[in-house]
Amino acid sequence: EDQVTQSPEALRLQEGESSSLNCSYTVSGLRGLFWYRQDPGKGPEFLFTLYSAGEEKEKERLKATLTKKESFLHITAPKPEDSATYLCAVRGPSGNTPLVFGKGTRLSVIA
Amino acid sequence: NAGVTQTPKFRILKIGQSMTLQCAQDMNHNYMYWYRQDPGMGLKLIYYSVGAGITDKGEVPNGYNVSRSTTEDFPLRLELAAPSQTSVYFCASSSGPRDYGYTFGSGTRLTVV
Numbered sequence A: 001e002d003q004v005t006q007s008p009e010a011l012r013l014q015e016g017e018s019s020s021l022n023c024s025y026t027v028s029g030l031r032g033l034f035w036y037r038q039d040p041g042k043g044p045e046f047l048f049t050l051y052s053a054g055e056e057k058e059k060e061r062l063k064a065t066l067t068k069k070e071s072f073l074h075i076t077a078p079k080p081e082d083s084a085t086y087l088c089a090v091r092g093p094s095g096n097t098p099l100v101f102g103k104g105t106r107l108s109v110i111a
Numbered sequence B: 001n002a003g004v005t006q007t008p009k010f011r012i013l014k015i016g017q018s019m020t021l022q023c024a025q026d027m028n029h030n031y032m033y034w035y036r037q038d039p040g041m042g043l044k045l046i047y048y049s050v051g052a053g054i055t056d057k058g059e060v061p062n063g064y065n066v067s068r069s070t071t072e073d074f075p076l077r078l079e080l081a082a083p084s085q086t087s088v089y090f091c092a093s094s095s096g097p098r099d100y101g102y103t104f105g106s107g108t109r110l111t112v113v
Helices: none
Strands: A005-009 A011-015 A021-028 A032-036 A045-050 A056-059 A062-066 A070-075 A084-090 A105-110 B004-007 B009-012 B019-025 B031-038 B042-051 B054-057 B065-068 B074-076 B087-094 B106-113
Touching: A005 A084, A021 A032, A021 A084, A032 A070, A045 A056, A045 A062, A070 A084, A084 B031, A084 B042, B004 B087, B019 B031, B019 B087, B019 B106, B042 B065
Parallel strands: A011 A105, B009 B106
Antiparallel strands: A005 A021, A021 A070, A032 A045, A032 A084, A056 A062, A062 A070, A084 A105, B004 B019, B019 B074, B031 B042, B031 B087, B042 B054, B065 B074, B087 B106
16 A cells, blocks of 8 residues: 655744755655645645656755655745645556645744 | 636535535546545545546545546535535546646535534
């Protein structure tokens, strides 16, 4: 069974204090690791897809990286508007397999 | 471009009542999904569809039913509502199995009392 574990559950940062969120996964034949951002009262918003170990993607202050066992979402010099819950999801080897989501990391950035 | 539209946004049901959560997308996506999100529990897949007329169960299908008569619409039916179905429900769509990620609706917050 595909599993996704995110840590920490919650993270509180000062504005400008860089950090990383972790997503550990167990899936036979990874066919994509996805990062989403979710603001309170809204649906998740797609950020990145990573397909193979060593791949990196960047968007503004966010950079996602992937190894064979985990992914990191690095947040550089965060701002209060980066506060949100960040969700990680994986897709297994079957082409039609829906995404399996982790429980998320709730990030708060304090000015 | 509306994306994925869910209605209603909020609903309170009494135990034993039934209702349909509506989901419509205007992106001509073949794949559609229903997830529920409970506090601290992440997103759990209820049902999904890979095209009109084709549906399949997800991780937590009990107490729910779906149909997919058109590409655009994917309603979720709750029969005999129970307090355990109190949750936030999200509909999502994608253009294919290997694509750029799901587009989610804004959710329906359902309370069963």
